[in-house]
Amino acid sequence: MKSIGIDVGGTKIAGVLLGEDDQVLAQDKVATPAQSAQAIIEAIVAMVQGLQVGHEVAGVGVAIAGFIDAKQSTVMYAPNLNMRNVALKAILEDKLGLKVFIENDANAAGWAEYRFGAGRGTQNMLMVTVGTGVGGAIIADGQMFRGGFGVGAEIGHMNFIPEGKECGCGQKGCLEQYASGTALLNAAKDLLRSNDASAAGLRQICADPEKLTGSDVYQAIQAGDIAVLGLLKELGFTLGKAIASLTALLDPEIVVIGGGVSVLGNQLLDPIREAYLAHLPARGFRPELRIVAAELVNDAGAIGAADLARGHLGSR
Amino acid sequence: MKSIGIDVGGTKIAGVLLGEDDQVLAQDKVATPAQSAQAIIEAIVAMVQGLQVGHEVAGVGVAIAGFIDAKQSTVMYAPNLNMRNVALKAILEDKLGLKVFIENDANAAGWAEYRFGAGRGTQNMLMVTVGTGVGGAIIADGQMFRGGFGVGAEIGHMNFIPEGKECGCGQKGCLEQYASGTALLNAAKDLLRSNDASAAGLRQICADPEKLTGSDVYQAIQAGDIAVLGLLKELGFTLGKAIASLTALLDPEIVVIGGGVSVLGNQLLDPIREAYLAHLPARGFRPELRIVAAELVNDAGAIGAADLARGHLGSR
Numbered sequence: 001m002k003s004i005g006i007d008v009g010g011t012k013i014a015g016v017l018l019g020e021d022d023q024v025l026a027q028d029k030v031a032t033p034a035q036s037a038q039a040i041i042e043a044i045v046a047m048v049q050g051l052q053v054g055h056e057v058a059g060v061g062v063a064i065a066g067f068i069d070a071k072q073s074t075v076m077y078a079p080n081l082n083m084r085n086v087a088l089k090a091i092l093e094d095k096l097g098l099k100v101f102i103e104n105d106a107n108a109a110g111w112a113e114y115r116f117g118a119g120r121g122t123q124n125m126l127m128v129t130v131g132t133g134v135g136g137a138i139i140a141d142g143q144m145f146r147g148g149f150g151v152g153a154e155i156g157h158m159n160f161i162p163e164g165k166e167c168g169c170g171q172k173g174c175l176e177q178y179a180s181g182t183a184l185l186n187a188a189k190d191l192l193r194s195n196d197a198s199a200a201g202l203r204q205i206c207a208d209p210e211k212l213t214g215s216d217v218y219q220a221i222q223a224g225d226i227a228v229l230g231l232l233k234e235l236g237f238t239l240g241k242a243i244a245s246l247t248a249l250l251d252p253e254i255v256v257i258g259g260g261v262s263v264l265g266n267q268l269l270d271p272i273r274e275a276y277l278a279h280l281p282a283r284g285f286r287p288e289l290r291i292v293a294a295e296l297v298n299d300a301g302a303i304g305a306a307d308l309a310r311g312h313l314g315s316r
Numbered sequence: 317m318k319s320i321g322i323d324v325g326g327t328k329i330a331g332v333l334l335g336e337d338d339q340v341l342a343q344d345k346v347a348t349p350a351q352s353a354q355a356i357i358e359a360i361v362a363m364v365q366g367l368q369v370g371h372e373v374a375g376v377g378v379a380i381a382g383f384i385d386a387k388q389s390t391v392m393y394a395p396n397l398n399m400r401n402v403a404l405k406a407i408l409e410d411k412l413g414l415k416v417f418i419e420n421d422a423n424a425a426g427w428a429e430y431r432f433g434a435g436r437g438t439q440n441m442l443m444v445t446v447g448t449g450v451g452g453a454i455i456a457d458g459q460m461f462r463g464g465f466g467v468g469a470e471i472g473h474m475n476f477i478p479e480g481k482e483c484g485c486g487q488k489g490c491l492e493q494y495a496s497g498t499a500l501l502n503a504a505k506d507l508l509r510s511n512d513a514s515a516a517g518l519r520q521i522c523a524d525p526e527k528l529t530g531s532d533v534y535q536a537i538q539a540g541d542i543a544v545l546g547l548l549k550e551l552g553f554t555l556g557k558a559i560a561s562l563t564a565l566l567d568p569e570i571v572v573i574g575g576g577v578s579v580l581g582n583q584l585l586d587p588i589r590e591a592y593l594a595h596l597p598a599r600g601f602r603p604e605l606r607i608v609a610a611e612l613v614n615d616a617g618a619i620g621a622a623d624l625a626r627g628h629l630g631s632r
Binding site: 067076077122123124125136138140141143145146147148149150151152153154155156157158159160161162167169170171174241244245246248249250251252253254279280281282283285286287289 | 383392393438439440441452454456457459461462463464465466467468469470471472473474475476477478483485486487490557560561562564565566567568569570595596597598599601602603605
């Protein structure tokens with residue numbers, strides 16, 4: 001049966017109507033009214049009602065950038081959406097008259113990649129999302145791995161450097177502080193500030209470290225700037241080391257690299273693969289996984305949420 | 317139905333006959349003939365045949381200290397047993413005329429703890445085995461988590477210190493180098509070598525760092541030696557930090573600490589709990605897990621293997 005998926009992020013809310021043949025039949029997008037949980041809930045309801053017109057829908061999946069409880073009913077903590085302990089499933093079911101399932105947004109995007117993207121045909125997948133932060137999703141034996149309290153797969157908050165850089169989560173040295181798009185931008189800002197001769201190319205694009213943006217960094221990479229490519233390579237090495245360590249624990253068949261930085265393709269993937277192989281425990285005595293780029297760039301979170309909802313309802 | 321479990325370690329082979337009421341009806345133990353895979357296979361066959369006398373048995377689970385493939389049929393690599401790519405399932409089924417399932421030994425012991433020990437009643441458990449090395453097992457949604465190639469949950473080979481101490485797996489800085497019983501013994505040897513005044517108590521038990529044993533260290537701990545208790549506390553802090561980082565990824569409901577060092581109980585668990593809470597990402601915004609000692613000390617691997625075998629055969 002058809003289902004609806006809504007992906008609620010800090011800046012935008014995206015929705016899809018997913019057909020029985022796995023095609024996206026309709027989609028919608030609005031800016032997130034982040035001032036209040038109430039306004040976000042109203043925006044979700046309006047989007048579902050709009051996508052639903054003229055269709056019979058099995059249920060709704062809602063992907064949320066935050067901690068969701070193990071019962072997939074309550075948003076425990078979503079700082080960017082001003083939500084804390086919101087019983088979102090019950091509230092939306094009451095307003096919509098449809099079955100609703102809440103899911104973490106990184107989990108939903110990973111699920112879409114597993115079902116329809118780069119992870120198709122595998123049973124054990126690790127998704128690493130490299131964007132503003134570092135997120136993740138784990139598929140184990142064909143099932144979404146959520147953890148005991150629903151808040152697992154937070155790869156970005158694994159410790160990478162003992163007593164390292166401070167992280168917003170309250171800890172120090174989290175992977176996210178070294179391997180995110182934000183970390184890459186900060187490294188480029190430091191390069192500008194260094195007055196090093198190698199910063200000349202980047203300085204031509206933007207001379208002020210305070211004003212440097214991610215797209216400036218992207219432009220320097222596209223122009224083949226040696227110094228900025230070096231920073232990207234470092235980022236890839238960091239991710240590859242982390243993936244090697246995660247492999248000891250999770251042993252996936254495939255690692256899918258997604259998020260904004262993954263559009264750089266092999267410029268990011270090659271150093272990841274190199275560092276992964278160099279740091280893999282017991283290399284040579286175990287099968288080696290594949291590391292590939294995500295295939296679904298747009299609406300992955302909404303598509304994954306829609307598919308998970310119909311899966312819960314046994315109507316996939 | 318009844319089933320048989322055999323746990324093949326580097327020093328001994330232990331076997332149990334598990335009854336329908338989960339009681340151990342018979343058990344056996346022999347030294348491991350580690351000189352050849354062939355001799356080990358013959359010892360397993362003899363033990364199964366001995367335990368089987370007079371009983372109808374559904375199948376046999378064999379726990380092996382090594383890498384097992386995802387199909388649970390081949391021992392890919394078990395250095396302490398001189399096995400590499402041994403089709404153990406087929407060989408044993410041929411000799412025994414019974415269904416056989418191969419499992420990693422840490423997984424089997426973790427499964428026993430989940431079914432009959434400290435993990436009873438949970439659905440998501442992490443077992444951390446602190447012995448000669450650091451091993452682990454993951455139960456996810458009530459299922460054994462094996463990974464895509466069957467070699468997951470190798471907690472001891474997660475990176476703990478970047479470019480840290482060399483590990484037998486070929487990498488540097490693995491958790492096992494800092495948090496195992498061997499690491500504790502090495503730290504005690506270093507204390508003896510230091511000629512520090514605080515080593516006086518330990519020196520009375522054994523003055524020669526080359527001859528110091530694990531039971532000497534245990535004796536010093538039981539005697540309340542301040543310096544050695546400090547080393548144990550450090551070990552606990554290390555484990556607690558690692559568990560906090562693992563929690564970001566696995567989010568278990570419970571962490572069960574097993575292995576030889578776990579007999580120290582709260583002397584080990586208290587510092588683990590303290591460091592876990594101090595290093596938990598997003599503390600205060602998520603439920604907190606319980607950290608407890610393993611309950612099944614003897615034959616956990618064999619009992620877990622027996623229960624897994626009957627589970628595979630649908631005769632639990």
